Amino acid sequence: MRAAADISARAHTKTMCFAQPDISEHVLAAHFEYLCAREGSQRPAYVPVIASGANALIIHYTANNQLVRDGEMVLIDAACEYNGYASDITRTFPASGSFTSAQAELYGAVLAAQKHLVGLCSVSTGHSLAQLHRLSCDALGAELTRIGFELPLGAGTLDTLYPHFVGHPVGIDLHESSHFDRNEPLKAGMVITIEPGVYVPPLPQFPKHFHNMGIRIEDEVLVGEDHPVVLSVNAPKEIADIEGACQGMLGLEPF
Numbered sequence: 001m002r003a004a005a006d007i008s009a010r011a012h013t014k015t016m017c018f019a020q021p022d023i024s025e026h027v028l029a030a031h032f033e034y035l036c037a038r039e040g041s042q043r044p045a046y047v048p049v050i051a052s053g054a055n056a057l058i059i060h061y062t063a064n065n066q067l068v069r070d071g072e073m074v075l076i077d078a079a080c081e082y083n084g085y086a087s088d089i090t091r092t093f094p095a096s097g098s099f100t101s102a103q104a105e106l107y108g109a110v111l112a113a114q115k116h117l118v119g120l121c122s123v124s125t126g127h128s129l130a131q132l133h134r135l136s137c138d139a140l141g142a143e144l145t146r147i148g149f150e151l152p153l154g155a156g157t158l159d160t161l162y163p164h165f166v167g168h169p170v171g172i173d174l175h176e177s178s179h180f181d182r183n184e185p186l187k188a189g190m191v192i193t194i195e196p197g198v199y200v201p202p203l204p205q206f207p208k209h210f211h212n213m214g215i216r217i218e219d220e221v222l223v224g225e226d227h228p229v230v231l232s233v234n235a236p237k238e239i240a241d242i243e244g245a246c247q248g249m250l251g252l253e254p255f
């Protein structure tokens with residue numbers, strides 16, 4: 001699983017570098033899958049989501065047939081299968097190589113929540129995946145309020161902006177397994193994804209400068225007794241690292 005995540009993480013990094021305005025989403029999909037295959041992956045773990053601009057608001061967008069526009073972000077949820085094991089990684093990056101200030105603000109909010117949640121993926125916290133989901137709603141709610149969203153109080157508040165669960169176990173299958181109980185405390189040795197996201201429709205109750213932005217950050221996390229290990233660590237997620245990858249400054253060729 002480390003090898004699968006590592007191959008996928010490198011493909012994410014190089015695809016950030018390869019991407020540019022006016023490229024087609026399907027070319028990015030093909031490039032990502034080529035990079036994985038060249039490193040020994042037998043097949044993609046799932047049909048990739050390559051969603052530029054407002055397409056990122058469609059959670060299971062797989063048409064991947066639009067042109068990437070200058071100034072937009074690109075959300076890529078893509079990963080390989082390697083020797084029977086799946087991987088599952090999402091990154092969101094700016095097509096031009098630099099986030100706008102509004103994009104960076106929203107990205108920073110999702111990143112802060114995602115990193116907080118990753119830090120809770122150990123047996124010692126006693127959390128279940130269901131508890132982590134509730135905590136993801138709390139963390140995203142606090143972050144979005146901090147950057148100017150006016151969220152009504154109460155359950156279900158975030159459903160429009162964050163309409164999916166925080167994560168799932170991953171292993172031989174992308175979504176494991178039929179025996180998994182979301183309410184049981186996490187166990188050492190499990191690998192789970194942590195994938196909070198925010199998708200802002202152009203509705204008047206949301207700040208206009210965030211309209212039509214969709215951001216998800218998804219890592220694969222190996223649950224330890226006392227601390228988590230992030231298997232997808234080689235896919236950049238800090239703003240400076242993403243911009244560095246996009247601008248070809250990490251010393252990697254895009255091919």
Ligand code: GLY
Nearest residue numbers: 046077088195218
């Ligand atoms: N790529 C599918 C998922 O994130 O669950």
Ligand code: MN
Nearest residue numbers: 088193195218
């Ligand atoms: Mn996932």
Ligand code: MN
Nearest residue numbers: 077088089218
């Ligand atoms: Mn995914």
